[in-house]
Structures are given as structure tokens and as C-alpha cells.
Amino acid sequence: MQEDDVLAELRASKALLEGHFLLSSGRHSAHYLQCARVLMNPERAGRLAVALAAKLPHDIRRNIEKVISPAMGGVIIGQEMGRALGVDAMFVERPEGTFELRRGFELSPGDKVLMVEDVVTTGKSSREAIAAIEDAGGKVIAAAALVDRSAGEVDLGVPFTPLVSLSFPTYAPDELPPELAATPAIKPGSRKQA
Template sequence: MMENRIKEILTESGVLQSGHFVLTSGKHSEEYMQCAKVFQYPHFTKELSEMIAAKFKNSEVDMVIGPAVGGIILSYQVAESLGVMNVFAEREQGKMTLRRGFGIKEGQRILVVEDVVTTGGSVKEVINLVKSRGAIVVGVACLVDRSSNNKVFEEELYGLYHVNITTYESDSCPLCVKGLPITKPGSRNLVEKESYYERNRKF
């Protein structure tokens, strides 16, 4: 029941999108997720955050931390649901750190929260930051888990929504073969893509 509700929220808020997309990697896909779109709706954000908080309500969490920028809003709302402090980490000269007077005390029990986890690079940096201050990472939570069930952290990873998006190389994309128009996420421009056959007729 909860899984259906999560998908309903992500669909209604425009997080889950279907079509023909060029991803950051250059690969193509018929699915795309823009997690930030759900944060436009405070009532949805609160509902999802309460689901995450419920998982860790007995973990004696002292603080929630999220990496900037994707984890800022979600980590704040999870902290509010748990009734604890919240901070966020951000990059300074390429390194994830605490700024703005934020601090972590030795022995604090900290939950790391991110919007989406794929390879987990930013989250790993935050985990290392927390541990370097002598604090304890009680777990990692995210709205969308795209890690394909890989063990990306030593700590437990709790994702509300799990997805494995199929991608294609640009020169062997079946969506291109069909001549479907391409959307570049983050761009206002809709790019008409030549079909695979049209491209190869030029040679």
C-alpha cells in the first residue's frame, strides 16, 4: 500500500517522466526522474519524509544531515519529523565540509539523507565527514534508490522507491530508430533527433 502511494506522489508531482531522454552520461532512456520536482509540494515532501522518519524512529537519531543541494530539503523535513537537529554539508574547494557555523559532536548518532542514490559518491563523502568528527552514522536514507541493489555503503541504505532505468547507447537506441523526439532534461529545448537509418544514409 505504501509503495503504491509513493509512486502516486512521484507521478503526480512530475518526478517520474516517460518519453525519449538524453541523460547526463550521454546515453538515452525512455524514463527520467527529476526528484527535485516533488519538493515543490510541501505536503508531499512532509508525507514522504514521515515515511523515512518512521523507519528510524527507534534508532535514537540525534541529528540528520544531507549533502547540498539534493539532500537539503528532504533531510530538513526528516529531521523535523524526528524532532531532531538538521545540518547540511556542502563543497568547498571540491571537498564536502560543514560551513555556516554547523557542527557535529563526537558520539552523536546521525542519519544521512539524500534525494536520490545511484553510485552514492556524495553520500560516501558525507559519511566520511560524519565519522571524521567522531560521530556515528546510524543509517542512510533516500527518496529514490537507483543503486540496483548494490551494496554502496557499509551502513544500511533505506530507499522509499527503487528503480532500475534501462539506458541505451546513442548509436543503438531503439527510440532513435523510431524517430521519437528527444528531450534533454534541464533544457527547455525539444531536440528533434534523426532516426538511426537517416543518419546512416548520409554515409
């Protein structure tokens, strides 16, 4: 699957939107990515996971024993990556603000884990998930994501493979270009706005 194919999937599912958006960071953008929309169709999610699994370096792909993703956004792609790689998929969640394995999920000491997300922007939640996996006894040998929004800048401390990289400019409220300033901002997303 080429980058244009991935972008077509994002647009067809209305996951990649254009307009005027107020992001959870407080910055503004003419583009917004809601990865949950591209993953809501199981066939599409499966195709994207197979493409992402194929993009992993062979030496990493053959050593993966478990896939773990952070809840909520990573659960679907984590499950599909487990299917694509033929290994169990689990997730970490934050019942008290810190990621941890729950629901009877366990790792054997040294299990080789792929941590997978839907979107990586700053890498903060990815690094927190990796720390939780390692605290639970796993060894994260790589990370993957459908979309890298970091402009290639993210450092997760392990090899990182995105299916596609997207970089859209964002603006502070006092830096808006005229075309954005002329339209009201929409507040999309899953996080509560401050």
C-alpha cells in the first residue's frame, strides 16, 4: 500500500478532514485527522494493519511475540496488527492516570512486544505505554503507528515504523492565516477542551 492509497482510505472514511479546527493543544489547523473513523470498518482496518505489518523490518517482524496498544485509540489497530502478525494482542489502559496491563493480560518475562498506536504526534503516550509494558516484564522491540504526525521528529527509544507520515501546519490563535480567521473553528476529537 503506497502513501496515496493510505490517504485515499483516510479521505474515503472521512478521517482526514479539511476546514478550520481548534485542536486539543489550543492551536488551529486547516486539517484534522480522526483515525477512529478509518478504523471503524473492519475490512479497511485489516487492510491497513496488513500494510503496516508488511512495512516492519523483517528482523523485527519475525521476533514479535505480542502486540500491545494503548487504550482507547490504539485498541482496534492493535487487535488488527495481532491478527496480521499472528500473535496475541493486548492493551494498556489508565484507570488511575498511569498506563498498566489489566483484565488478566499478562506478559512472560522478556516477551518481545510491538507497541502500536493509531496516531503518534508528540510520542508522550507511546513512551508511557512502552514504560508500562516494560514494567510488566515485556521487552518492546519496536513501535508502529498508522500515522506519524511528528514530522519524523518523534523518538520513542525503539525503532518506529509508521504506515504514513502527515505534517500539517498549526497556528496559535493570534497567527491565523486570513482564510482560517474568516471561518469559525470546529472542536473535533475525543479529548475534552480546556
